[in-house]
Amino acid sequence: MNLHFIAIGGSAMHNLALALLQKGYQITGSDDTIFEPSKSRLEKKGLLPKEFGWFPEKITKDLDAIVLGMHAKADNPELLKAKELGVKIYSYPEFLYEQSKDKTRVVIGGSHGKTTITSMILHVLNYHEIEVDYMVGAQLEGFDTMVHLTSENEFMVLEGDEYLSSPIDLRPKFHLYKPNIALLSGIAWDHINVFPTFENYVAQFSIFTDSLINGGIMVYNEEDVEVKKVVENSESPIKKYPYKTPDYKIINGTTFIETAEGEMPLDFFGKHNLQNMAGAKWICQHMGVGEDDFYEAIASFKGASKRLEKIAENDDAVVFKDFAHSPSKVKATTTAVKNQYAERKVIACLELHTYSSLNAEFLKEYEGALDKADVAVVFYSPHAVEIKKMKEVSANQIKTAFNREDIIIYTKPEEFRSYLFNQNLENSALLLMSSGDYGGLDFKKLKELLK
Known part of the structure; x- marks a missing residue:
């Protein structure tokens, strides 16, 4: 495919561009400004635009599609040209869905904890050499990019953000993924410039829950009142698996959790992170990783970048x-x-x-x-x-x-x-x-x- 990225410099966008280049796609892009580390990473792979700005002449009928970033405006000159020529326009989440529609999609949602939970899942899978496609919101130790796409992997693990998809698609990103397996970690009002009331914000998570495929699996934090209400009130034909904080103790500044094999020390801490771990364990089990194998792997998890x-x-x-x-x-x-x-x-x-x-x-x-x-x-x-x-x-x-x-x-x-x-x-x-x-x-x- 021949793709052009409008606003290629964004954290998510440039990672998707790099992943698709690695997959063999032809990639071009534009942006009005690009900061580090996106700039150096794009430059290294020959994807950094020669000059900053928007150039409608880059948009031709030779393109198979446009990927439109959130940083662009609805009146972006390149976007207007694409509409005029009838070139197919995808938002970032729409394109990820297209890449994963024949895979088992695992989507991690919630107001908080989703990057950490996604990171924990990927750490465990990587430890056991289980290859999956993924999209995560932070740079992870041991992973080259925040997005990885293949033709052959069975699973795609996606961090499900509730923010808007693009300047011309005002649906939350996580509404577009149609998960087979999903998780909800917590609901606490955020993004008030988009969701002006708490009720309006919570409604997005109900829509997400109901977007699971029939017979899909929802793993949810039963200690969060709003999450519990949203999931348990859903009448969709899905399977529901609650989780809660595991038993733990802190000894001399180290957190230990109870496992079938006895007490196990962890390299991370905090009740919220132990909750995140409990959710990640359920997801990994649904992806075929047993409890003992999960604990063996999670013992070496040190946390996601910028998260404690x-x-x-x-x-x-x-x-x-x-x-x-x-x-x-x-x-x-x-x-x-x-x-x-x-x-x-x-x-x-x-x-x-x-x-x-x-x-x-x-x-x-x-x-x-x-x-x-x-x-x-x-x-x-x-x-x-x-x-x-x-x-x-x-x-x-x-x-x-x-x-x-x-x-x-x-x-x-x-x-x-x-x-x-x-x-x-x-x-x-x-x-x-x-x-x-x-x-x-x-x-x-x-x-x-x-x-």
Whole structure:
């Protein structure tokens, strides 16, 4: 196939382009800007556009199809030309479905935990040398790309995102995959710029549940009230398998779980991650991996990139980076770190970076999210609020929303950096939560804090 990618530089889009190139497709693409690491990865494979911008002349009837990224706008010149010529246009999830429609599709959904669960499943399968196609939302250790496509593999494991498919297809991505096997980890209101009410957001997960093929399998977290309600109220002809947090204990900073073979230490921690593991185990069992084989493999899982990722440690201090930004994720991650390091001072830093987190109305959802931290710090950029054309958020609004009087608030990157690098981290655990970079923080330099 001869394919052209509109907005090829996106994290998901460039990985799909690389996977299809490896599969033998002819690939071209455009974008108005491309950042690292996408830029270098595309350049290495000869897919980096010669110049940035949109060029309608690239769109001809010789193309078999267009893959349209979310970064493009509905009036994109290349998109308009494709419509004019009648070239077939796919959204990212539509194209993944086309690639997997003759396979057994395993889709991992939920407001939180889906990248970690997908990563756990792929780690276990890779450990046992079981080849599958996949799409995951983070770069995994031992995997070259975030997307892998073949003609021969039986299974395709997909991370099922509830965000929109493309500028001209406003359906959530995970509605398009039609799973044979699916998982729902949790439901906590997010993406309020797209789903303005909690009820509207929850409805998307009901649609996802009902999108399973007849006789399909739904694995679900029965400890999440909304998930339990959505799945158990579904009248679709599907099989339902609940899971919950396994028994565990923390001894000297290491988490142990109970297995048929006795207690087993893990390289990851946190109740939410143990819940994720329980869900991953059910999925792997439905894919033919026995319980004992699952535990043997999961013992060496160290976590997904940016998900409670340990970036520095010495004898009495540790620094973690985490992608957490929604209220439920922030609360779960902060609680996990405090439980794991109960005797240490936990300094939890959160960057408010997304549309939802910078929305004055949504802020109240963060109440109590940082309560388990001994020191709570919030950073946000008024400039980011301005760029997103949103109402200004004041420090007082943030303090009120989190309902914590001693919360420390920074709005200038240099002041936040100065605060961090002047901390005495003796007997501490520092947690940095954000989907951004705190206005340009060099995470590699944080190792200097522990020297």
